[in-house]
Amino acid sequence: MLTFIVRRLFAVVGLLLVVALVTMVIFYEMPQWGGQTPATMAVQYVGKQPSPAAIQGVIHRFGFDRSFPVQYIDYIRTIVTGTTFSDGTQDIACHAPCLGYSFRNYQQVWPTILSDLPVTLSIAVGAGVLWLFFGVASGLASAVRKGSLLDRASMVTALLGISLPVYFLAPLLSLPLAYRWSILPAPGSYVGILSDPGQWFLDMILPWTCLAFGLAALYTRLTRAGMLDVLSEDFVRTARAKGLSERRVIFKHALRAALTPIITIFGMDFATVLGGAVLVEITFSMKGIGFLAITSIQNGDFPMMMGVTLFAAAFIVLANLLVDVLYAVADPRVRL
Amino acid sequence: MTADRRGPTSANGSGERPFLDVSDLRVQFPTDDGVVKSVDGISFALERGKTLGIVGESGSGKSVTSLSLLGLHRRADRKGRGGARISGEIWLDGQDLVTASPEEVRRLRGEKMAMIFQDPLSAMHPFYTVGAQIIEAYRVHNKVSKSVARKRAIELLELVGIPQPNTRVDDFPHQFSGGMRQRAMIAMALVCNPRLLIADEPTTALDVTVQAQILDLMRDLQREFDSALILITHDLGVVAELADDIMVMYGGKAVEYGTAETVFRQPEHPYTWGLLGSMPRIDREVQERLSPIRGNPPSLINVPSGCAFHPRCPYTAETGGRSDTEIPLLAATSPGHLVRCHLGPARRQEIFAEQIRETL
Ligand SMILES: Nc1ncnc2c1ncn2[C@@H]1O[C@H](COP(=O)(O)OP(=O)(O)O)[C@@H](O)[C@H]1O
Ligand code: SF4
Ligand SMILES: [Mg+2]
Numbered sequence: 001m002l003t004f005i006v007r008r009l010f011a012v013v014g015l016l017l018v019v020a021l022v023t024m025v026i027f028y029e030m031p032q033w034g035g036q037t038p039a040t041m042a043v044q045y046v047g048k049q050p051s052p053a054a055i056q057g058v059i060h061r062f063g064f065d066r067s068f069p070v071q072y073i074d075y076i077r078t079i080v081t082g083t084t085f086s087d088g089t090q091d092i093a094c095h096a097p098c099l100g101y102s103f104r105n106y107q108q109v110w111p112t113i114l115s116d117l118p119v120t121l122s123i124a125v126g127a128g129v130l131w132l133f134f135g136v137a138s139g140l141a142s143a144v145r146k147g148s149l150l151d152r153a154s155m156v157t158a159l160l161g162i163s164l165p166v167y168f169l170a171p172l173l174s175l176p177l178a179y180r181w182s183i184l185p186a187p188g189s190y191v192g193i194l195s196d197p198g199q200w201f202l203d204m205i206l207p208w209t210c211l212a213f214g215l216a217a218l219y220t221r222l223t224r225a226g227m228l229d230v231l232s233e234d235f236v237r238t239a240r241a242k243g244l245s246e247r248r249v250i251f252k253h254a255l256r257a258a259l260t261p262i263i264t265i266f267g268m269d270f271a272t273v274l275g276g277a278v279l280v281e282i283t284f285s286m287k288g289i290g291f292l293a294i295t296s297i298q299n300g301d302f303p304m305m306m307g308v309t310l311f312a313a314a315f316i317v318l319a320n321l322l323v324d325v326l327y328a329v330a331d332p333r334v335r336l
Numbered sequence: 337m338t339a340d341r342r343g344p345t346s347a348n349g350s351g352e353r354p355f356l357d358v359s360d361l362r363v364q365f366p367t368d369d370g371v372v373k374s375v376d377g378i379s380f381a382l383e384r385g386k387t388l389g390i391v392g393e394s395g396s397g398k399s400v401t402s403l404s405l406l407g408l409h410r411r412a413d414r415k416g417r418g419g420a421r422i423s424g425e426i427w428l429d430g431q432d433l434v435t436a437s438p439e440e441v442r443r444l445r446g447e448k449m450a451m452i453f454q455d456p457l458s459a460m461h462p463f464y465t466v467g468a469q470i471i472e473a474y475r476v477h478n479k480v481s482k483s484v485a486r487k488r489a490i491e492l493l494e495l496v497g498i499p500q501p502n503t504r505v506d507d508f509p510h511q512f513s514g515g516m517r518q519r520a521m522i523a524m525a526l527v528c529n530p531r532l533l534i535a536d537e538p539t540t541a542l543d544v545t546v547q548a549q550i551l552d553l554m555r556d557l558q559r560e561f562d563s564a565l566i567l568i569t570h571d572l573g574v575v576a577e578l579a580d581d582i583m584v585m586y587g588g589k590a591v592e593y594g595t596a597e598t599v600f601r602q603p604e605h606p607y608t609w610g611l612l613g614s615m616p617r618i619d620r621e622v623q624e625r626l627s628p629i630r631g632n633p634p635s636l637i638n639v640p641s642g643c644a645f646h647p648r649c650p651y652t653a654e655t656g657g658r659s660d661t662e663i664p665l666l667a668a669t670s671p672g673h674l675v676r677c678h679l680g681p682a683r684r685q686e687i688f689a690e691q692i693r694e695t696l
Contacts, residue, residue: 147418234458240408241453242473242524243446253461260463332508333462 004336005325012317017076019313020306024072027302028064038064044300045103061086061103062302075100075306099310100303104296109307113289118192120288123211123280124273126204130212132266135219136259142220143227144250154220161217166279169210178206187284211280215269222265226258233257260330264323271319275312343381343388344581344595344672353427354381356405356532356564361424361434363397363404366417370637374400376588377424382581384531387558387565389575389596391611392585395633398568401585402534405566406451407433407441428532447477449532450525455541456517460509466493466520467505474527492523496553515546519553526557533558534566539574551578573615576600584608587634587644590666594673604675604684606649609692643678651679651687 031041042058043050063071082096092108094101099109138158142151164172170187178186185203193200230236231254239253240246276290285291289308296304328334343354363375375397382388390398400420403409405428409420426433428449433441453459460469470489471482478485486505493501496519509517518538525533535554539547555578558565567575575582575596582599584592584607592605603609610629631648634640642660646652652659655678666674669681677684 234453234455235461237403237408238453238459238524239461241406241445241451243442243444243476244472245442256463257461331463333510 001325001328001336005321008321008324012314012321015317016310016314020076020310021072023306023309024068024075027305028062028071029068038062041300058103099307102296102301102304104299104301104304109303112292112304113307113311116288116292119190119286120274120277120281120290122193122200122204123207123277123286123288124270126208127211127215127273127277127280128266128270130208131215131219134212135216136223136262138216139220139223139225140227140250140255142224143231146228151224155224158217158220161213161220164214166210166214167283169213170206170280170283173209174206188286190284190286207277207280207284207286210283211273211277219262219266222262223258226262227254230254230258260327263330264327267319267323267326268316271315274319275315276308343383343386344593344598353430355384355429356380356382357425357427358405359425359427361401361404361426362422363400363409364421365419366412366421367637372636373588373639374636375404376639378583378585378588378590379424380581380583380590380593382532382564382566384564385558385562386580387567387575387578389572389579389582390566390568390585391570391572391575391582393570393611393629393633395636396585397588397636398570398585399536402451402536402566402568405433405532405534406445406449407436407438408445411438443477446473446530447528448530449534450528450530452518452521452525452533452535452538454537456514456521457509457541459521460517462509465506465508466512467507469509470505470520470524470527473524477528488527489523492527493520496520496523496526496557498523514542515549518542518546518550522550522553522557526561529561531563532566533561533563534568536568537570538567540569540571547574554578571615572600572611584611587639588636589644589676590674591645591676592674593666598670598673602673602685603688603692604669604673604681605677606651606679607645609688610648612696613692615696643676654679654683 032038038059039055042055042062042064045058059065063074066074078094078096078098078100080096082098083094085092085094085101092101094108094110097110099113101108102112105112138154142154145151174184174187177184184205185199187206189203191199191203233254235257236249236254239249244253274289276293277288278290278294280286281288281290282294289312292304293308293312295301296308325336328336358381359379360377361375361379362373362377365372365374378397378401380388390401392398400409404420404422405426409422410418412419412421422434424434428444431440431444433444436444460466464472467486467489470492471485474480474485474488475482480488490501490505493505498504498516498519504512504516509520512520518541522538538554539550542550551574554565554567565578567578569575572582579596582592582594582596583590584599584605586607592599592603592608599608600612603612607629614628629648634644634647640647640660642658642662643649643664646659649659658664658678662678664676664678666676669675669684675681675684679687
């Protein structure tokens, strides 16, 4: 197990190096294939009548004056060792892990990501609990009462949930609940959990619901299909043959087996949301990782784009590793 | 049929109901393609300490029969949909299981009657240790602490011949070999000391050498526990040494029912002859060893008219056209020997003596 984890951690590092390379090619090199030059890219960062010297300064700061391999190696080395930037007027120390400095909003990338993370984390954890619980519960009920009214109702709801995007669901819920009756805070309101937990919870209800609805629908179908498979397994029949109560047969024997693959899918979905719940964050103007990603793309904020991409990728590959380990713990037949 | 109420071996004329007494059991499944008549009116009886072998090709309704004894079919609703329609009577130790409530039957399951399934790998939960699964089976019906139940599980594992039961008890099913798994399955079935044990093709998934060991084990254990044993198989060879009675099933019906001695020495049904002819035997030359019955098992939705075996039977010409028009009755040819065939008993015995015996 331990050697597996260590080996996989090496693979994680290698994978992230590749992700960094690919993103760098996409953000730094590809615009140049499309006819842009370092000068035209740099020009956006300087005032209305750019002096050649100012443009040269920007080009240097971005490292466009060096060859691509050197830029890449510099970027990786900076993550490990840190560096010092100059924004033209002063020096800024950027400690490891230094993901670069945003010349757009004059902030270092890593601290910006860290300060936006609680918002995304709030969304992800709450929504994750909701979609896992409701998805599994309704999928379970559907499977056990297959063909019943409850099953059909939950399947229709699930279909609805899968086909309703967040940006449709959000106004649908917030117009009556927030604007008409003011039961919940209007979108855009957010306070940190530490400053006012009660208000935080109220603020989060709509974003959680909007994000969780579609995923709960997906998990309903996954759970239902998984349970139906497992319920026809021989070992479920054995459990019944032992004289166990139906409740015990369902929860201890069938659900235990059906849940294992669902938990691993959940790990991946949860990591994806942690890397930025883009639609929810934009719809509710919550300044999380997804919001940061979108704004930095709109601003052509290369270091920020690179940083967020790497960060999200790290979440996903680490979640992948965690899921594999969890799977081995859950299923004794799997050996690492 | 009063003469055979107690089963061929145990007919004793007393008015008491046999320990297990199944009469006119029918199990049907409504499906989109039509009603599957999986079990179509079978009757048998069995006393404790005796073994009944139920033999037939796959699809003849053996498993459906055994599952209905344990009440393991999902029952159809009041409109007769969504599950098995079960009629007839299953008396176990004086209680009718067909009319008993699901909860009553559940309490008997594992306690008074237990089952050994065909494939022990898929029949055990992959995520729980062998010990945990045996302990669970014991604790459903016995209010004892976990450590007491664990001792009992180890005891049973030892009894069924698992080496180092103290440590193997904590292994997972996939860590056992096929034969060991089936032993563990037997331990699990026996843990509550059931009085009726049903083994549904217990050796089909195993190697030939292991098969014999498992059968020996079952015979020894049955003696020790004095339980009634129903041994289901598609292979007559398996029941040859173990069974007291044999019931041959075809298309959901019993076609021959008698003592093992009778069914092996004086079989009278053409289907039984076919089964005997397809029995692998060590003393035969390889090329002539297996002569499987020609044709395929019948559909249980559109059962052939008359005798369900008629599309495959070589003797239809001798019954004056009745084979495919009239369903033969399961009738006694001698006390305790029932055969379902239009050929007269004398003719059947003649055919067996003159044409069949020498080929076996
Ligand atoms: N739950 C079910 N629904 C519909 N048909 C079934 C069901 N269970 C068994 N059958 C059918 O009943 C017939 C007898 O099956 P079974 O008792 O398993 O045969 P076997 O003698 O091989 O054990 C088969 O044709 C099978 O397809
Ligand atoms: S009744 Fe006819 S078809 Fe059926 S077994 Fe007898 S001879 Fe063959
Ligand atoms: Mg079967």
